[in-house]
Amino acid sequence: MVNDAAQLSLIECARVTLEKDPRILAAWLAGSYARDEADAYSDVDLHCLIDDDDADWFTEHWTETADRIVPAVAQRSIPGLIGGFVISAEWLHVDLLFYRRSAFDPARCGECAPLFDRTGTLVPAAGEAGHGVTADISRRTFEFFLYIIGNLVVTLGRGEHLVALSGVTTVRDDFLIPLMLAESGASRRGGAKRLNPYLTVEQREFLASLPAAAADPGSILTAIAPMAAEYLRRGRVYADTHGIAWPERFEDATADHLHRHLGLDIRAGVVTPRESEGVA
Template structure:
């Protein structure tokens, strides 16, 4: 795959930089879940004193694979180049130091002559009960907004609210199905759900179009009722079951 070629060529280029101590992958390639559509998350661990000079050389290293047709800078976990090559490959080059490196995901080491990553232990990235409660509380309030939009006949806004509801619910589904990776949210969620859950969720999403409402939201509520019944004891003290039950009845009452 083109991803493998890009990893090899950019990896060879950066590993010879005097500032680079180690090179490794995160994301799908580190987890062994990559496919022909995966992007690349390549990390360079550099000496702090060489950081500034290394950052100036990143584009030339990336273009050791192919010319970039787009790139921008970000700072998510460290200085980052978000790049797209002329073959359409999305390739992110991250730069970290020993001080800024966070052990939040599985890695695949490509180059580590000093053994800098020998003690790296990937931490899980779950969501707390407080975070899940916040998401479900937002879901409940969005049901109120959806009801208003639907009854007003504003089906375009109602459809958009339905999409918001679906996104929140899918994060909670991920939390239940695979707590250790809950912060990944919707990405690759279809691999984590049971066939029945996936069928029910797909059916709800297919019914979120303006002409199908309120059916899709009612199907989402069906899923939410089951989820919350299983989660009740784990939700924080801020959870308002009364408001949720109130909104469930109102959504089911919609024509």
């Protein structure tokens, strides 16, 4: 049975190792281990509080602390932060980050599970809820969707099939999924590698039913047609519910543009089997 025994062993090693360093004032877990959502595939997010006088040392030498926790095959600093990520030979992923005491706001710590705290005040109690990421849907969101999908005429007209293929993922991940999350008021708190808990069964089933796309026009259009129709259907309902003015004229123009040049009916979610006529 697959479990997270390796991560738990690493966390205990980290607790002992970090607490032995008097420069580290507090250490806590963030991410899935703080939310009690960890599984065998979870990263370990280690966060530490340090005095300002020690910040320069940890900026330059954070990997020395990391080496005492887990032997690494790869280490990389994260720009703008003190610390970085580590990958072990067993492909355990560890984020090790340090915060200056003067710049640290305990209220912004959000969800965390303390490993130790010499200050007694800077690390919130385990289990305090964070806010996660909630989609912000507005008229501009709907307009941008229409703009993105309308540009299929350009990318396919130029024969830029790889660019057009990336648009399939964009429509799904940057537009349709955020709209689905907004529908149910779900706050995505699990990071980029966790989505299922925040979608309804109906939403997951629809996304799973979508056809895969290859880098050819027919495949791209077949894949994007049902997503476009579903986005428009859900988008209109969301806009009506939340008092958002729908961009009717822009939708009309985009629908006509795509149907005329590509045979793509974004309202019905179908493609007319014909060759593109090119951009007029």
